[in-house]
Structures are given as C-alpha cells and as structure tokens.
C-alpha cells in the first residue's frame with residue numbers, strides 16, 4: 001500500500017492508472033478508522049480496480065468552538081487497518097498541502113442545510129463541499145463512498161455532484177453498529193465509561209420509534225417526544241436536535257408518509273454523536 005502526501009503525485013498516479021483503463025474508488029475519511037470506514041473500503045474494493053482512501057481532518061468544516069484540535073488521530077493504526085482491507089493508496093495530505101492559503105473561492109451550500117447539522121454547525125457543509133470537491137479533482141474517482149450515518153452529508157454531496165457535473169457515482173453504505181446498536185464513530189473514543197453505557201440508547205430509541213411507526217403512529221411530534229423522553233431519561237447527554245424530515249429533500253413533514261429521516265444529535269461531555277434511521281412508509 002502506498003502513502004501519498006502530495007497532490008501533484010496523487011494526480012500523476014491517478015492519471016497513469018486511468019490511462020490503463022483502471023477504475024478508481026475513493027473513500028474520503030478523517031481517519032481514526034473503525035468498522036464503518038472499513039465497510040466503505042470493502043465496498044470500494046469490490047467495485048473498483050484501485051481504491052484510494054483519503055485521511056484528512058479538514059479544518060474548514062469545523063466551527064471555532066468545535067473539536068478540531070482534539071479530533072482523534074492515529075496514522076499508524078489507520079495504516080495497518082487500511083492495509084488489511086487491501087486499500088491501494090492512502091492519500092494523507094498535510095493541511096498546508098490542501099490549503100496553502102485560505103481558499104479565495106468558497107462554496108456556499110444553500111439547499112438541504114437549513115436543518116439538522118447544517119443548522120447546528122453553521123458553515124460545516126460549506127467546508128465539506130469544498131474539501132470533497134478538491135478530493136474529487138485530486139483522485140478523479142469513478143465512484144466515491146459515503147456512510148449513511150452522515151445522511152445529510154450524502155444529501156448535500158448528491159446535490160453538489162449534480163450541480164457541478166462531477167463525473168462520479170456516489171455510493172452510500174449502511175451504518176455499521178456495535179452489537180448494542182451504537183453507531184461506530186471515531187468520536188466514541190471520547191465517551192466516558194458511563195456515557196459509553198448510555199450511548200446505545202440513541203439508536204435503541206430510533207429503533208423503538210420505527211416500531212411505533214410500523215404499528216401505525218403517523219404524528220411526527222409524538223415520535224420526537226417519545227425519543228426525547230427516552231434520551232432524557234436514560235442518558236446524561238444534552239439533546240442538540242431530534243428532527244424528522246423528508247429524505248433526501250429535508251423538508252418538513254406533518255404526517256409520516258413517504259421516505260423520511262429521523263435524525264438526532266446528542267452532546268456528551270467530550271463527544272457530540274449523531275445517528276439516524278431512514279424509513280419508507282407507503
């Protein structure tokens with residue numbers, strides 16, 4: 001497995017392999033790999049001749065009071081995990097390589113970002129769109145892989161690909177969970193022992209909400225109140241949001257019909273966790 005830190009070298013490598021007709025799968029990550037990232041790599045391995053995984057903690061998608069400086073990092077561990085999944089190249093640029101200066105042309109995502117993480121992390125998706133578009137220009141993938149845990153991110157990237165005509169297919173992969181239901185996340189490492197015991201309640205409350213809906217509940221406020229009650233009663237987390245919208249449009253719903261997302265974000269002492277389920281109710 002190669003590690004490439006330079007954009008020029010990465011582009012030359014890609015060009016060389018494209019000339020030979022090889023297909024390229026890109027798995028963008030911020031590192032500190034877990035089974036969720038590895039599921040993306042596995043899917044990319046099945047679909048493509050070459051798999052490139054990027055590891056870059058993108059400063060432009062973090063707000064000034066967020067956890068950029070404490071975001072978990074361990075390149076040696078990531079290296080062996082990626083190698084175990086037969087990734088061909090880790091693209092591992094320094095911040096100064098990606099942003100030699102503050103970009104002169106910024107992106108402004110103004111659809112699908114007025115709710116959920118777009119509302120609670122202002123500017124977050126502008127930073128994501130910018131770095132993902134750079135990664136697309138650098139790795140020139142035929143396919144790029146994203147996890148459904150970040151469902152709003154996929155909804156935004158789908159729009160960006162359509163608006164900017166990126167010649168790439170976006171592949172979404174199911175959320176990988178621990179046995180107790182907790183969604184794998186790099187930030188789980190920042191949970192205290194008691195928070196780790198409480199955190200599975202996030203998914204359990206979503207799963208119970210799914211059952212209520214399958215039994216006929218159609219009122220989104222009642223579902224939100226149910227989840228809020230579970231999380232408030234069973235965890236010390238501070239609820240950032242619990243919301244329901246049509247998916248992928250992220251528009252308000254009154255009746256729970258069609259395809260919709262129930263999404264939540266909860267702040268524990270040193271980690272803000274997100275999770276969601278997407279339901280189709282005919």
Ligand SMILES: Nc1ncnc2c1ncn2[C@@H]1O[C@H](COP(=O)(O)OP(=O)(O)OP(=O)(O)O)[C@@H](O)[C@H]1O
Pocket residue numbers: 028029030031035036037039040145146147148149150173174175176177183184185186187188
């Ligand atoms: N549990 C998971 N299952 C499937 N994909 C995941 C999971 N967690 C993250 N991903 C996906 O991996 C890619 C890289 O995510 P990232 O590096 O931010 O990891 P992360 O664990 O989501 O980090 P954090 O939760 O701390 O933000 C994204 O497309 C993300 O949706």
Ligand SMILES: CC(C)(CO)[C@@H](O)C(=O)[O-]
Pocket residue numbers: 028029030056058061128131132150153
């Ligand atoms: C897509 C991404 C790697 C862009 O920095 C990030 O938002 C993430 O890890 O989901």
Ligand code: BAL
Pocket residue numbers: 030061062150
């Ligand atoms: N997976 C989302 C990256 C972030 O929290 O900034």
